[in-house]
Structure formats: structure tokens, C-alpha cells
Amino acid sequence: MNKKYTVLDELSKKQLLLHDSLLNKGTAFSQKERDAFGLNGLLPPRILSIEDQKKRILMNFYSKPNDIEKYTYLMGLQDRNETLFYRTVIDEIETMMPIIYTPTVGEACQKFGYLFRRPRGLYISYEDRGNIISVLKNWRYETVDIIVVTDGERILGLGDQGANGMGIPIGKLSLYTACAGIDPAHALPIMLDVGTNNADLLHNPNYLGVKKNRIQYDEYTRFIDEFMDAVQSVFPKALIQFEDFANKNASRLLKKYQSNYRMMNDDVQGTASMCVAGILGSQRISGRTLKDETLLFFGAGAAGIGIGDLYALAANKTGISIEDARKQCWFIDSRGLVVEGRENISNDKEPFAHKMDQLSDLTDIIRAVKPTVLIGVSGQAQVFTKDVIHAMAELNETPVIFALSNPTSKSECSAEQAYKWTNGKGIFASGSPFDPVEIDGKTHVPGQGNNAYVFPGVGLGVIASKANRVTDDMFLVAAEIISSSLSQNDLNQGRVFPPLTQIRDLSLDIAFGISQLENSGLNKESIREMMYKAEYQDYV
Ligand code: NAI
Numbered sequence: 116m117n118k119k120y121t122v123l124d125e126l127s128k129k130q131l132l133l134h135d136s137l138l139n140k141g142t143a144f145s146q147k148e149r150d151a152f153g154l155n156g157l158l159p160p161r162i163l164s165i166e167d168q169k170k171r172i173l174m175n176f177y178s179k180p181n182d183i184e185k186y187t188y189l190m191g192l193q194d195r196n197e198t199l200f201y202r203t204v205i206d207e208i209e210t211m212m213p214i215i216y217t218p219t220v221g222e223a224c225q226k227f228g229y230l231f232r233r234p235r236g237l238y239i240s241y242e243d244r245g246n247i248i249s250v251l252k253n254w255r256y257e258t259v260d261i262i263v264v265t266d267g268e269r270i271l272g273l274g275d276q277g278a279n280g281m282g283i284p285i286g287k288l289s290l291y292t293a294c295a296g297i298d299p300a301h302a303l304p305i306m307l308d309v310g311t312n313n314a315d316l317l318h319n320p321n322y323l324g325v326k327k328n329r330i331q332y333d334e335y336t337r338f339i340d341e342f343m344d345a346v347q348s349v350f351p352k353a354l355i356q357f358e359d360f361a362n363k364n365a366s367r368l369l370k371k372y373q374s375n376y377r378m379m380n381d382d383v384q385g386t387a388s389m390c391v392a393g394i395l396g397s398q399r400i401s402g403r404t405l406k407d408e409t410l411l412f413f414g415a416g417a418a419g420i421g422i423g424d425l426y427a428l429a430a431n432k433t434g435i436s437i438e439d440a441r442k443q444c445w446f447i448d449s450r451g452l453v454v455e456g457r458e459n460i461s462n463d464k465e466p467f468a469h470k471m472d473q474l475s476d477l478t479d480i481i482r483a484v485k486p487t488v489l490i491g492v493s494g495q496a497q498v499f500t501k502d503v504i505h506a507m508a509e510l511n512e513t514p515v516i517f518a519l520s521n522p523t524s525k526s527e528c529s530a531e532q533a534y535k536w537t538n539g540k541g542i543f544a545s546g547s548p549f550d551p552v553e554i555d556g557k558t559h560v561p562g563q564g565n566n567a568y569v570f571p572g573v574g575l576g577v578i579a580s581k582a583n584r585v586t587d588d589m590f591l592v593a594a595e596i597i598s599s600s601l602s603q604n605d606l607n608q609g610r611v612f613p614p615l616t617q618i619r620d621l622s623l624d625i626a627f628g629i630s631q632l633e634n635s636g637l638n639k640e641s642i643r644e645m646m647y648k649a650e651y652q653d654y655v
Pocket residue numbers: 272362382386389413414415416417418419447448449450451491492493494495519520521522525545546547564565566
């Protein structure tokens with residue numbers, strides 16, 4: 116046998132304990148463990164608690180000069196010692212979330228070719244077509260509870276990042292574990308490398324993906340079909356979350372697969388749930404009910420229409436017909452107000468096209484439609500001008516203004532503008548975080564419409580209750596639970612989303628709500644027991 120394989124044969128428990136990220140405890144191995152597995156001498160002698168280790172991690176973390184260095188440092192920790200990584204992320208979630216996910220993860224994807232150190236997850240390229248089952252079988256574990264998959268075509272607001280988009284499924288699954296206790300051993304990030312149309316990447320010698328243009332049309336759909344069937348066959352229990360697919364594929368693939376597979380799309384369904392949660396939360400301040408609301412969406416894409424659809428379902432639950440609920444929702448796209456009889460109205464916008472003059476100026480539209488809630492999902496920065504917000508404030512005692520476009524530079528208005536221009540009457544939430552604003556001595560805390568309030572709890576609920584399908588009702592239940600979790604103190608500050616520090620309890624509540632929807636007979640404690648806690652196990 117050649118020498119290489121002799122070394123492989125000698126790989127022992129000792130090596131695994133020290134070098135497998137899910138098992139490694141670093142300086143926290145106890146003396147008993149060091150004796151039992153022959154680790155003496157292989158580690159510095161002082162034995163540290165996880166709390167001591169975390170202090171060292173935070174010291175290093177804060178010493179990094181910028182966010183991408185912090186990201187790289189945390190990814191290194193995740194590759195070495197996942198328990199410590201999750202302990203740190205869970206305990207410091209407000210600091211860590213913007214580093215392991217948006218906005219820093221976007222920059223990390225752009226630099227993926229340079230930052231790549233150790234592989235994580237599975238890369239399935241178009242060259243693997245016909246053979247996807249065998250690639251999936253290469254995964255190290257037989258149990259997979261959840262897969263987050265992307266094809267890298269619309270990474271955040273950064274467009275086509277090809278195989279570099281792998282940072283997204285990795286980051287999203289870290290949030291599943293940190294926010295809802297999904298076992299990291301049962302979470303699988305997948306990159307479907309179907310090529311890229313990003314010319315910079317195709318010419319970049321450091322690009323690690325397939326250097327070809329994207330496959331399209333039937334070829335693309337056949338490949339995704341094969342992937343879905345292969346997952347069903349190799350990991351029949353897995354929930355598949357689609358993430359950052361191009362808009363032309365996101366809603367289409369969701370409609371195609373949602374009734375036959377255990378799958379969801381966070382960009383469409385998670386966003387809708389988050390926004391409906393924000394509206395329900397705002398009603399706890401404004402005192403309005405769903406029948407009192409009129410929603411005006413600036414932007415009628417995947418996010419906007421998804422919100423409109425879920426809103427109609429929410430209103431329907433309170434006794435309003437779906438048709439009437441849709442009449443409460445008005446949409447503006449790049450051609451102006453979506454009205455009955457207008458040309459160029461796609462099928463998904465059609466139910467929201469109502470009788471009205473074909474207006475295009477936003478302030479004129481507000482005066483005509485009289486919205487109580489204005490939602491920006493267009494990617495157009497600063498379109499909620501002073502006039503626009505004044506018009507909202509003239510019409511409403513408590514105008515609700517959600518500027519959801521990401522990143523911060525694309526926000527339709529800032530928190531300060533929304534509060535100032537409504538004289539502090541307005542309720543504001545945004546896609547990217549804004550600092551609190553003080554007006555006349557009162558502090559207003561803007562909500563961040565972060566989908567992380569929704570998807571981890573929904574995922575935990577689906578996994579715990581062994582639900583076969585992910586339904587719209589689950590996202591509605593999540594929205595209701597998020598809004599009812601707001602404390603009086605939150606409401607006094609104008610918050611429509613709770614502090615992120617409560618996210619694990621919130622995810623548990625959502626999971627329990629979903630398990631009740633599924634009549635699974637689980638109680639809350641038994642779901643809590645299933646949650647991964649980022650604590651070291653004793654090996655002896
Ligand atoms: P999309 O591309 O599907 O839709 C954009 C819509 O905006 C289209 O209907 C388009 O016609 C409209 N639009 C573009 N320019 C316009 C203009 N000048 N005037 C009027 N309408 C215009 O995009 P998608 O996925 O719906 O996302 C939209 C925005 O929402 C993005 O900026 C994204 O970052 C944000 N978003 C935020 C989320 C969050 O906060 N959690 C989640 C999902 C999306």
C-alpha cells in the first residue's frame with residue numbers, strides 16, 4: 116500500500132476530536148478526555164471553560180480592522196470549533212448577525228475566490244447532471260434536516276455571483292442554527308453551479324466555479340428537476356430552502372415545486388411573512404385592524420406581490436373575502452400605478468389591478484389611493500421624498516412607512532426622514548438597520564424587517580412536526596406570533612419587530628405554532644429539547 120493510505124489508516128479518534136469542527140473543543144478538553152484519548156501534550160496545558168474561550172474570541176474579533184476581516188476570522192472559527200462559534204454567535208447575536216449575514220456576507224461572496232480556505236457544503240455543477248444522486252451521497256452524514264440551496268444568480272443586491280454565492284447558503288444555515296437551534300450536523304449548504312453570466316468572474320483567474328455561461332430554459336429546469344428528485348431520494352426528510360435565485364426563477368420554481376416537495380423560498384415567503392408581521396405589529400400601536408388598512412406598494416416584484424398575497428390571506432382569516440382584501444392593496448411598478456385596463460400587467464399583478472386613473476406621480480397616487488401603509492420594495496433610493504411622507508402624514512394619524520429596499524444605500528428613505536417628516540407620528544421599518552432617532556425628547560426605534568425573524572422558526576417547526584409541505588398558513592402563523600411577541604415597552608418605542616436578542620424564544624414560539632397547525636401533538640418543551648444549544652459534550 117502506498118504511504119499516503121497508510122497515514123489515512125492511522126487516522127484515529129484523537130485526530131477526529133482535534134480536527135473535526137463539530138467535535139473539537141480546543142483548550143476546553145477536560146483532563147479526563149486528554150487522558151482517555153491521548154491528547155496530553157497536543158494541547159496547551161491550561162484547561163479553559165467555553166466562557167473563557169469566548170472572551171478570547173471576542174477580543175480577537177474586536178481587534179480586526181474591518182467587517183470582512185471579522186467575517187474571515189469567524190469563518191475560521193466555524194471551521195475549527197463549531198460549538199464555540201455558535202456559543203459566540205448566539206450570545207452576541209446583534210453584533211454577529213450583520214457579519215455572518217447581510218451586509219458583510221455580500222462582500223464575502225464577492226471575494227469568495229480569495230477567502231476560500233476549507234470546503235463546506237456541496238457543490239453540484241451542471242457537469243454532474245445525470246449523476247446528482249451520487250454527489251449527494253458523498254455528503255458525510257446520512258441525516259439531513261435542512262438544505263439551503265442557491266444557484267448564485269441574484270446574490271442579495273449584487274446580482275450574478277456564480278459559485279461565489281456559496282457564502283449565502285452557509286450564512287443562512289448558520290442563522291438557522293444560531294436563531295432556532297437547527298443541529299449544524301444536519302444542515303447542508305448547496306451551490307448549484309449552472310455557470311455564470313458575470314463577465315468579471317469568467318475572466319477572473321481566482322474564480323472557483325465553472326467558467327461557462329449559465330445554462331438556461333429547459334436545460335436549466337431539467338437540471339433543477341433532477342436535483343429536487345435526487346434530494347427527495349437521498350435525504351427524504353430534508354426541508355429545501357431556495358435562496359437568492361433570480362426573480363424570473365424564484366416565484367416560478369416555488370409554484371412548480373411547493374405542492375410536491377418539502378420546500379420554501381425565503382425571498383418570497385419569508386419576506387411576505389416579515390412584512391405582514393410588521394403591519395400587524397403596527398396595528399398594536401395604531402389601533403387599526405386589517406379592514407381599516409389600505410396598502411400602497413412602491414415596487415411590484417417578487418417581494419411586493421408575495422407580501423400582497425400573504426396580506427390577502429391574513430385579511431381573509433378575519434372574515435374579509437380574498438377579493439376585497441386584494442382591493443386594499445395597490446401596486447406601483449416602473450410604469451406607474453397598476454390599474455385595471457392598463458397594458459403590460461403580468462398575471463401575478465392582475466388581481467391587484469383596480470379601477471383608478473392611470474397616475475404616475477407618487478404624491479398624486481397617495482392622494483388618490485389614501486394608503487395607511489406605504490411599502491417600498493423597488494430598489495429605488497430616496498423615492499419617499501418629503502412631499503410623499505407629508506402626504507402620508509396628512510392622511511393618517513399614524514402613517515406606516517416601510518422602506519424595505521436593501522442595502523441601506525437603496526432605502527426609499529431614512530429612519531430620520533420618516534420620523535421627522537411625520538413629526539414623530541410615523542411608524543417606520545426598513546430592510547437595512549437604522550439607528551434610533553430622537554424627536555422632541557422621544558426615542559423612536561426603527562424596526563429592521565429582517566427575514567431572520569421568520570425562516571429559522573418556520574424551519575424548526577417544519578422539521579419538528581415532520582410536516583410534508585411548507586404552507587402559506589405557516590408563514591401567516593409566524594407573522595402573527597412575531598407581532599404578538601412585542602412587549603408594551605417595544606410598542607412605546609415604536610418598534611414593530613422585537614429585539615434580536617429574543618430571537619431563539621421567538622423561533623421556538625413560531626415552531627410551536629407550526630406544530631399546532633400540523634396537529635403534531637408536540638408540546639413546546641419537547642421542541643425546546645430538540646434545539647441545538649452550543650454546549651460541549653463530555654466524551655468520557
Ligand atoms: P424585483 O426586481 O422583483 O421587483 C422590483 C419592482 O420594483 C418591480 O416591480 C419594478 O417594476 C419596480 N420598480 C423598479 N424601478 C421602479 C421605479 N423607478 N418606479 C416604480 N417601480 C419601480 O425585486 P424584489 O425581489 O421584489 O426586491 C425589491 C426590493 O426589496 C430590493 O431592493 C430588495 O433588497 C428588497 N427586499 C427586502 C427584503 C427585506 O427587507 N427583508 C426582502 C426582499 C426584498
